[in-house]
Amino acid sequence: MQTNLRQKWKINGIWLLFVLPALLFYLIFLLLPTLSATYYSLTDWDGVTSTFIGLDNFRAMFQDRLILASFRNTLQYTVSITIVQNGLGLLAALLLVRAFRGVNALRTMFFMPHIFSGLVMGYVWGFILEPNIGALNNVLEFLHLDALKMSWLGDPSVARWMIVFVSSWQNLGFSMVIYIAGLQGVPRDLYEYSDVEGASRWRKFASITFPLIAPSFTINMILCLIGNLKLFDQIYSLTGGGPGFATESIASTIYKVGFYNGIEWGYGSALSIVLFLCILLLSVTMVTLLRRREVEM
Amino acid sequence: MRSYLSRTTAIIGMGLLWLAALIEIYPIILVVFSAVKSKPELAVNPFGFPKEITFQFFATAYDTMHYFRSVSNTVLIACVSVVLSAAMTSMAAYAIVRRKNRFHSFLYMLFLAGMIIPFQMTMIPLYKMMVDLGLYNSYHGIMMIYLALTAPFSVFLLVGFIKSVPRELEEAALIDGCGIFQTFFRIVLPLLKPALTTLCVLNLFSVWNDFLMPVLFLPDDKKMTITVQISKFQGMYSNDWSLLFAGICMIVLPMVVIYLLAQRFIINGITAGAIKG
Structure with missing residues (x-):
């Protein structure tokens, strides 16, 4: 009995060694900072001194015009990029799922x-x-x-659409690849039946293709929404948040508040909590909504 | 008549498709074209074919952006963190799949939760932590961050893959007296090769392209990675497009080569992660 128990703990110990390395780095460098951000968001930490100020940061945020504008922009980016990228990605996938000469070159280019x-x-x-x-x-x-020429990045509303365009341009192929994989799993004979019934092309798409690629749709929507809520790189290099602060997103504002315009680390942390909550809320809602749709189909 | 019409639409459709594909890669072609045009030519002809080809900007860009040094830095950081991450996460994923108890499913959920944590949330506390621990401005510091950041997706991908690996081989090895470690390294790891290749390529791309981490945690001139170097370069010579394009060309071309060689693995990885999820 004694040796059995010891044996059991020895095996448990060995298995623990398998998880431990990855877990340690993950805990220390990802989860721990996440938890500290939650605490810092309740302080007025400026890199040197920090006092506990409760929810003041969050209150200030909703009166800060720049922050509110960055919320608005993030919403516009997330919704528009998700629609454009998925629409065009799905269209490209439908066209490129069949085999014809040059299809591989086209997929690679996209x-x-x-x-x-x-x-x-x-x-x-x-x-x-x-x-x-x-x-x-x-x-x-x-x-x-010449009449169409304009200062593409100088006008705030045009510049925002340019960010939407560049981002969708860059990641359209990624959505396409996932849709192609989904489309390849749709059984051929379903289309043959519908041909016999004389279904139109649109009808086939709406009643066969789209319901059957629901898992690809779900994953594309979720990845797109999460990714674009965090949109940063394109804004940093394309407009730098300008003109003025007109194209700033939540993520780029956190960077500015924390490392660029000053060291408002408490405020920046509070902002990052809001970003996290948005992502959490959105992914939970999307997963439940879209998964339910998948089951019903 | 009808077949004639549908053939015309098919040809037009195909033409539009190739046009769309061309728009997709036009900016990349533009980078190459602009890098080899002379300055006066770039000013009057920014979008067409180059008439004369010059390589002078490559030489200048190579020196001003310390190309060799920054590429070596990037390769070092990327390779070490990608390989270590693959090793650690495959072990963790193996334990999660084979030990089906509450503790291990909790661990799995814990790792998955990391996928929705935005990096911006960890950024500020991490900065302070790196300074306090003396890891700021060091190669091993940033590698440790990458080990943490790549863990959620890697565990997710590998758990999905290991589930499809048959158990019989391992059981045979265990009966033959192999320990758990031996079984893992001799039997399981070789079977994971396709998944690990995919994972390494995907992680390699994300580390190579990453900007925010190295700009925050590795600002030292001598240790700077290639993306930070190009942003610094852009700030210094913001109107010297020829030089910037030559620099971008040298960053982008190695990626194109790796992509064309490893395309299959990249596509497999994306679809496997997406469909099994």
């Missing part, structure tokens, strides 16, 4: 931008959209469409 850093691609688009020497205005001039 996916390619996703492998580069958002920062570097932001700089490249910054050049394309530059008003004086940039490529886009130059192309428009070449096509005699």
Whole structure:
């Protein structure tokens, strides 16, 4: 009995050694800072001194025009990028799921931008959209469409749409790859039945394809929403948050508040809690809603 | 008549598809074109083919952005953290799959929770912690952060994969008197090769492309990674597009080569993670 028990603990110990290395780094460098951020959000920590001020940071946030604007922008980015990226990604997947000459080259081209850093691609688009020497205005001039020329990143509302465009451009291929995998799992014979019934193309998409790729849709929506709520790189390199603060997102504001404009670490932490809560709420709602839809289908 | 019409639409559709694909990669072509154009040519012809080719900007960019040094830094950090992360997370995932008790399913949930924590939330406390622990501005410091950040997705991907590995082989090995460690390293690890390759390639890309971590925790000129270097470079020569493009070219091309070689693994990884989830 004694040896049995000892044996059992020895085995438990060995198994613990398997988890321990990964777990330790994960706990120390990811979970611990997350928990400390929760505490710091209740203080006015400026890097040196810190006093407990309760929920004052959160109160201040909702009277801070810049922060409210960054909430608004983040909402616009998240919703528009998710719609554009998934719409176009699904369209590309539907067109590229069949085998024809050149299909692999096309898939590679669509996916390619996703492998580069958002920062570097932001700089490249910054050049394309530059008003004086940039490529886009130059192309428009070449096509005699001078009337369409504009300062693409100088006007706040146009600049926000440019961020939506660049981000969707970069990650469209990623959604496409997931949709293609989903489409490849749809059984062929279902389409044959519907052909016999004389179903239209749209009808086939709405009643067969779309319900059956529900898992790909769910995962794409969730990854897209989480990713875009944290949108940072493209903003940093494309507009730097400007003109003024017009294109700032929550994530870029946290960076500015914490490391750029000063050291308001308590305030920045409070802001990061709000970002986390948004992500948490959104992913839980999306998972429950979309999974329920999957089951019903 | 009808088949004639549908053939025309098919051809037009195909044309549009190739046009869309061209727009997708145009910015990357533009980088290469702009890097080899002379400055006066870039000013009058920013979007078309280069008429004359010059490589002078590559030489200048190579020196001003300390290309060799920053690439070596990036490769060192990326390789060490990616390999260590793969080793640690595959062990953890193995334990999670094979020990089906409450403790291990709790651990799994704990790891998964990390996938929705935004990095911006850990950034400020992490900064203080790195300074306090003396890990600020050090290679091993940033590697440790990457080990933590890559853990959730890696565990998720590997758990999904290990579940599909048949158990019989391991049981045979255990009966033959192999210990748990031996069984894992001799039998299980070789079976995980495809999943591990995928994981390493995906993590390699994310570490190589990462900007926020190295800009915050590794600002030392001598230890700087390639993305931080290019942002610094952009700040210093903000109107020298030729130089910037030559620099971007040298960052992007190695990625294109790795991507074309490892495309299968990347696509597999994304779809496996997505569909099993």
